Amino acid sequence: MVTTARGRTTTPTPAAQAFDARRARRVAEQVPDPELPMLTLADLGVLRDVRMTEDGTVVASLTPTYSGCPAMAEMRADVAARLRAAGFERVEIRTVLSPPWTTDWITDSGRRKLTEHGIAPPGAAPRGPVALVLSPTRRTVPCPRCGSADTEETSRFAATSCKALWRCRACREPFEYVKEI
Amino acid sequence: MSDEHVYLSLAEGHEDDARWAYGTGFEDPLHGVDTTVPEGVDTGQLAAECVALADDALVSAQRLAEWTTRAPELEEEVALANIGLDLLGQARLLYSRVGQVDGTGRGEDAYAYFRDADDFRNVRLAELPGGDFAFSIVRLLVLSSWRLAHFERLADHPDPVLAAIAAKGVKELTYHRQYAAEWAVRLGDGTEESHRRMRRALEQVAPYFGELFTACDVRDEVAAVLRQVTEAAGLPMPVYRPLPGAGRSGEHTEHLAPLLTELQSVARALPEATW
Ligand SMILES: [Zn+2]
Numbered sequence: 001m002v003t004t005a006r007g008r009t010t011t012p013t014p015a016a017q018a019f020d021a022r023r024a025r026r027v028a029e030q031v032p033d034p035e036l037p038m039l040t041l042a043d044l045g046v047l048r049d050v051r052m053t054e055d056g057t058v059v060a061s062l063t064p065t066y067s068g069c070p071a072m073a074e075m076r077a078d079v080a081a082r083l084r085a086a087g088f089e090r091v092e093i094r095t096v097l098s099p100p101w102t103t104d105w106i107t108d109s110g111r112r113k114l115t116e117h118g119i120a121p122p123g124a125a126p127r128g129p130v131a132l133v134l135s136p137t138r139r140t141v142p143c144p145r146c147g148s149a150d151t152e153e154t155s156r157f158a159a160t161s162c163k164a165l166w167r168c169r170a171c172r173e174p175f176e177y178v179k180e181i
Numbered sequence: 182m183s184d185e186h187v188y189l190s191l192a193e194g195h196e197d198d199a200r201w202a203y204g205t206g207f208e209d210p211l212h213g214v215d216t217t218v219p220e221g222v223d224t225g226q227l228a229a230e231c232v233a234l235a236d237d238a239l240v241s242a243q244r245l246a247e248w249t250t251r252a253p254e255l256e257e258e259v260a261l262a263n264i265g266l267d268l269l270g271q272a273r274l275l276y277s278r279v280g281q282v283d284g285t286g287r288g289e290d291a292y293a294y295f296r297d298a299d300d301f302r303n304v305r306l307a308e309l310p311g312g313d314f315a316f317s318i319v320r321l322l323v324l325s326s327w328r329l330a331h332f333e334r335l336a337d338h339p340d341p342v343l344a345a346i347a348a349k350g351v352k353e354l355t356y357h358r359q360y361a362a363e364w365a366v367r368l369g370d371g372t373e374e375s376h377r378r379m380r381r382a383l384e385q386v387a388p389y390f391g392e393l394f395t396a397c398d399v400r401d402e403v404a405a406v407l408r409q410v411t412e413a414a415g416l417p418m419p420v421y422r423p424l425p426g427a428g429r430s431g432e433h434t435e436h437l438a439p440l441l442t443e444l445q446s447v448a449r450a451l452p453e454a455t456w
Contacts, residue, residue, distance in 0.1 A: 061213075067349055068270025076212065094213030097274075097345035100352065129333060130355045132362055132406055134413045155256035156360055157263040161353075165256070181352045 045105025235275035369414025
């Protein structure tokens, strides 16, 4: 049911409903990530689904990046608030845990935006059990500023769980790197 | 809301939503997850399993957080805090699952803040006082290897929520184990003093190995990691001399109660508070 400008209540046509569903999806997709604000939730791949039920409720499904991600509550609240602000009165946010989020869910456009903001995007996420490797592994993370491959890790953990700290030996700049998980 | 800058948008007034991480309205980390327990799953057993795993994580997170402002380097402080945060997140999801399956409908806070030491089911290794950096690293190495092996199995659990929490945790624990193992090698293979402290730490944790394997026997996986690390570090394998008592039955060391007193003090002083 929708309320028209004149205040009459009508049953929407399937076309109007499909239009609303697409609009709801676009609204939800544009919500920025609280910790990587250059990315939208769609870029980050945490927005799993947006659909509209028959009674006109928008159901948006989100998945957490890390179990302890403190931004999860804010993401949920943001999506709900934006949808309501866009005129969707009935909004339901669902949490989806399976399949777990990996950095492979970050879209190509998300990866481009990270690089533009000086953050190195993740490589391919590991699949299956990861063995403990103690010999120094030479993995290359190109510097997002100058592109040099002459870089080194300074800390596996950074300001947020999802990032590591690296430094470029060519341009001498430190940079963050979204580590694959 | 200011899209341009997230911190500005945080500072703006909002009436309707959880602006802060543990704000109002969305406390439940399993919000909107299908809470059905599949037929054939024993809810009592499932609840007990989730409580034990959540207690391990909560108590470990608290010990890791004690390094904040005290770690040898800022990078290590950030690393230990991040590892603690991952574990805290796992604990929150697991406690929420307990409240759904044990029939009480309680939220995560009821388990974290309003149970006494006797009701906690964490392994005692998690509650031992922090000690020095070597001890924290050795404990983290043992607990993360153990939890990782256990979670890899739990990813096939018939309860889809526990299975999903475990599958997610596996990725995090892999990083925790890697971090601890690299430090263990660096310290074991470092100076005379760091080597001595690592030896001592291995002796200190060994008496608590036994109870790790009561519910889920992953001792081969843990032993393989310890062998790999001690060989690379030039350290002896610890000799297991079991101590009586078992955290899984609620028999704890004298160290758990003070840890909980601190952890629970604010919630108990202001039980009706919303954050
Ligand atoms: Zn560079």
